[in-house]
Amino acid sequence: MLLDTNWTLKWLTLCAQAMAGHRMELIELDRAIGDSDHGENMDRGFQAVLEKLAEAPPETPGAALKLAAMTLMSKVGGAAGPLYGTAFLRAATALGDATEIDSAAWAAALAAGRDGIVARGKAETGDKTMVDAWTPAVDAARAAVDAGAPDVLTILVAAAEAAEAGAAATDPLVARKGRASYLGERSAGHRDPGAASSALIFRAAVGAAA
Amino acid sequence: MKKLINDPRSVVGESVAGFGLAHADLVSVNADPAFITRKDAPVAGKVGLLSGGGSGHEPLHAGFVGRGMLDAAVPGAVFTSPTPDQILPATMAVDSGAGVVHIVKNYTGDVLNFETAGELAEAEGIRVRTVLVNDDVAVEDSLYTAGRRGVAGTLLVEKIAGAAAERGDDLDTVAGIGERVNLNVRTMGVALSACTVPHAGTPSFDLAGDEIEIGIGIHGEPGRHRIAMENADGITDRLLEPVLSDLKIEAGEQVLLFVNGMGGTPLSELYIVYRRAAQVLVDHGAVVARSLVGNYVTALEMQGCSISVLRLNDELTALWDAPVHTAALRWGA
Numbered sequence: 188m189l190l191d192t193n194w195t196l197k198w199l200t201l202c203a204q205a206m207a208g209h210r211m212e213l214i215e216l217d218r219a220i221g222d223s224d225h226g227e228n229m230d231r232g233f234q235a236v237l238e239k240l241a242e243a244p245p246e247t248p249g250a251a252l253k254l255a256a257m258t259l260m261s262k263v264g265g266a267a268g269p270l271y272g273t274a275f276l277r278a279a280t281a282l283g284d285a286t287e288i289d290s291a292a293w294a295a296a297l298a299a300g301r302d303g304i305v306a307r308g309k310a311e312t313g314d315k316t317m318v319d320a321w322t323p324a325v326d327a328a329r330a331a332v333d334a335g336a337p338d339v340l341t342i343l344v345a346a347a348e349a350a351e352a353g354a355a356a357t358d359p360l361v362a363r364k365g366r367a368s369y370l371g372e373r374s375a376g377h378r379d380p381g382a383a384s385s386a387l388i389f390r391a392a393v394g395a396a397a
Numbered sequence: 398m399k400k401l402i403n404d405p406r407s408v409v410g411e412s413v414a415g416f417g418l419a420h421a422d423l424v425s426v427n428a429d430p431a432f433i434t435r436k437d438a439p440v441a442g443k444v445g446l447l448s449g450g451g452s453g454h455e456p457l458h459a460g461f462v463g464r465g466m467l468d469a470a471v472p473g474a475v476f477t478s479p480t481p482d483q484i485l486p487a488t489m490a491v492d493s494g495a496g497v498v499h500i501v502k503n504y505t506g507d508v509l510n511f512e513t514a515g516e517l518a519e520a521e522g523i524r525v526r527t528v529l530v531n532d533d534v535a536v537e538d539s540l541y542t543a544g545r546r547g548v549a550g551t552l553l554v555e556k557i558a559g560a561a562a563e564r565g566d567d568l569d570t571v572a573g574i575g576e577r578v579n580l581n582v583r584t585m586g587v588a589l590s591a592c593t594v595p596h597a598g599t600p601s602f603d604l605a606g607d608e609i610e611i612g613i614g615i616h617g618e619p620g621r622h623r624i625a626m627e628n629a630d631g632i633t634d635r636l637l638e639p640v641l642s643d644l645k646i647e648a649g650e651q652v653l654l655f656v657n658g659m660g661g662t663p664l665s666e667l668y669i670v671y672r673r674a675a676q677v678l679v680d681h682g683a684v685v686a687r688s689l690v691g692n693y694v695t696a697l698e699m700q701g702c703s704i705s706v707l708r709l710n711d712e713l714t715a716l717w718d719a720p721v722h723t724a725a726l727r728w729g730a
Contacts, residue, residue, distance in 0.1 A: 214597050222476045222616040223597040224451075231474075260513065261482035264451075264473045265506035268480055269513055307509060365505050366618055368542035369535075 189287040195248040201391035203233035216380040220367035225380040232263035252279035277303035294328040315362040317381035323353035350389035354382035405595040420724045432487035444562040445491035448500040451476040460725030466559035476616040478506035484514035496524035496568035502547025503531040528575035532584045535612030549657040549694040550582035560719035585636040586703030588613045633673040648682025655705040660695035
């Protein structure tokens with residue numbers, strides 16, 4: 188199969204459902220090492236994305252991701268708004284006007300999204316941020332493409348599993364970027380909320396293709 | 398959770414609406430996107446001064462909109478940075494052609510959102526300068542963190558840069574004065590209790606009845622370390638020591654001493670802290686030339702305070718003394 192506009196719309200819808208369903212869990216994670224607003228902001232942001240998509244349904248995957256990007260940037264606030272907004276915008280730009288996306292194009296779009304997050308947030312792997320979910324996901328998608336995985340679903344699953352493992356791997360880390368970094372050593376022992384919400388987004392991509 | 402609210406999701410909108418009604422002589426409120434401007438903005442020929450940040454720190458920032466201080470305030474959700482779709486129109490609303498200074502507290506979200514908005518404003522042909530406030534000495538190792546946070550010193554930057562803009566200084570000069578205030582102010586805070594973000598419903602961190610959190614920011618995030626409760630003089634000494642050593646205050650220097658409440662501590666206790674802090678400064682050989690005591694840069698209903706010391710010179714003192722007329726700060730006007 189190839190990824191198309193319907194898949195993209197379904198993905199964003201499942202993202203919104205995931206953020207609503209995990210709202211309190213993300214708030215709790217953020218309460219431990221941040222300021223308790225991540226679940227609330229992501230839920231509000233993705234609900235706004237759904238409203239925008241309903242107003243003017245986009246015609247290509249890239250257009251849908253661009254609309255999501257602009258909405259997240261203007262509705263989420265905090266660090267997550269600009270970071271997710273930049274990720275979706277860079278991915279949208281990488282996809283261009285294509286109406287159907289193959290494995291290689293999707294892996295490249297994910298890499299572009301991750302590069303956008305790194306450029307904006309200046310975080311590196313191991314800083315206990317969303318980058319720790321995105322980079323393993325990008326690497327896993329790339330590796331699956333290089334290994335000749337023909338099915339795009341395989342790529343999506345590989346990315347989701349890597350993102351989830353990456354998010355879990357932030358538990359023992361000491362934060363070096365974002366608000367959790369003020370806690371120093373006390374940030375260890377908690378999952379990074381941004382990595383957790385990123386893993387939800389990658390998992391929703393699988394659900395949209397199922 | 399007991400709060401005087403109707404719905405957690407409408408807290409900021411309803412609070413801003415009430416603020417606009419209460420101070421209709423001073424400000425205009427734009428409901429969507431939310432921002433507050435000085436009634437007579439844009440003031441012809443004057444550099445615009447805009448600040449913003451998460452809500453929950455009232456009276457910061459809207460309470461400081463008015464003559465001699467801010468031209469615009471942009472409130473985000475509680476403890477969440479405002480977004481570019483608010484900051485951009487607010488910037489445009491206060492630009493008279495002389496440019497706009499953004500005063501931004503150094504938190505990752507605030508920096509990213511103001512950076513984006515600043516780029517968009519420049520694309521609209523508005524000159525924007527940013528003053529980043531990072532007065533919090535609690536963050537010791539800025540190489541491995543997001544850097545020192547902007548806390549109570551933000552008020553001093555807004556007042557003094559605001560006076561510079563009001564007297565007609567140009568864009569670079571106003572921004573330069575703001576930066577000079579930031580370079581010469583240091584702050585350290587303590588929490589005696591956590592605060593509860595309305596949409597979260599539970600306290601932002603857990604603190605036992607006999608514990609206090611040293612080195613807190615203003616977003617309800619925990620601080621650097623936790624110690625057993627002490628008396629007011631002991632806590633004051635703990636807060637002031639890193640401020641003075643970091644600022645390297647020498648004998649004979651004039652300073653402004655600012656004891657700021659976090660929202661849930663009575664003024665009487667803030668004066669107990671002030672009394673000790675002023676004595677320590679005098680013992681240190683400093684001259685406390687100006688002072689401010691009150692709940693100005695708060696974290697909802699958090700109990701606690703912060704102590705800020707600003708090194709003064711004749712120009713900064715004159716700008717501090719200049720007339721100001723806002724909802725929360727008013728003298729000489």
